[in-house]
Amino acid sequence: MPQDSTVPPEGVFVPVPTFFKTSPASPSALQAALDVPAQCQHSxxxxxxxxxxxxxxxxxxxxxHLSRAERFELISGVRDGLTKAGFPDYPIMAGVLTNSVDEALEWLGDAKKADAQWGLVLAPGYFGNAANQENLLEWYTLVADLSPLPILIYNYPGVTNNIMIGLDTYTKLAAHPNIVGCKMSHxxxxxxxxxSLDPTINHTKFRVYSGFGQQLGPIVLFGAAGVIDGLAAIYPRAVSRLFELAAKRPVTPEALQTMQTWQFIVSRAEEMIGKxxxxxxxxxxxxxxxxGNLxxxxxxxxxxxxxxxxxKWAVALDAMKKLELSVD
Structure with a gap:
């Protein structure tokens, strides 16, 4: 599939946890300081x-949980670390987790200055279903019209009072030139x-990602671009290999059997992430x-x-570790 430079690549992204030190940055600080070196090491x-x-x-x-200054420090610090390690253009999406249009644009502006390439913009769900589909469409359109970065729609009902972006809303928003994909964490x-299969959507310019590695094989087989998966923060090679198996065409009987074996192991380990x-x-x-630390x-x-x-998770996680070590 042709790759538009403004569109995120297909594959596995990791929703990276933010690392903190074990003590505050100063006596007046209330919580532990950012650990940017650990963040860079993991990235x-x-x-x-x-x-x-x-x-x-x-x-x-x-x-x-971070201040505006900390958010900028983290993104720019990781970008600098990746560049020094030989990954100067490595893809970075920046989360945007606020309900206000003005604040969403502020976060996006800061993310661009810190050298992220996209904004992953959470649905404004503080008021739950009171935010109807027409208003969600208008909210995302306004943010996309003014955003200095291309954005992705982030639908995570678990943190937005169970709000769901409707299928028709996705279809309409996918036509916006500054909206390049979505993450569905449900x-x-x-x-x-x-x-992923909607024939009215240009899938070279709008990518669908799941937030759950449990769904990787099934959705990639049917056109999704990949996953943004927490288990891959621990076992990146194994989850990435599962994506490669699911994305390869044609799907031979042997490849399908291997994919099913790997998907079972990944899905079982994902239960720990879910809990x-x-x-x-x-x-x-x-x-x-x-x-990092504990x-x-x-x-x-x-x-x-x-x-x-x-x-208690040894059976599932030992199997993941074995997969991880098996990947060249």
Missing amino acids: IHLAKNGVRGLVLLGSTGEAI GNVSHHVQV WGIVGIKEGVYRELSI QGGRLPLKGSMPEGEWA
């Missing part, structure tokens, strides 16, 4: 191991498939990659998994 590891791009400061990145596979979220991802990155996120997400909890 470079992902870039070297099959991941096609990063989502910085999305939901997993705790953007709502279990409605039919929506992923319908938007423990940011805390589980950070624990996995620390245990498997020796990056402090977790900022309040109210501070802390680690309970003692013995990681061991």
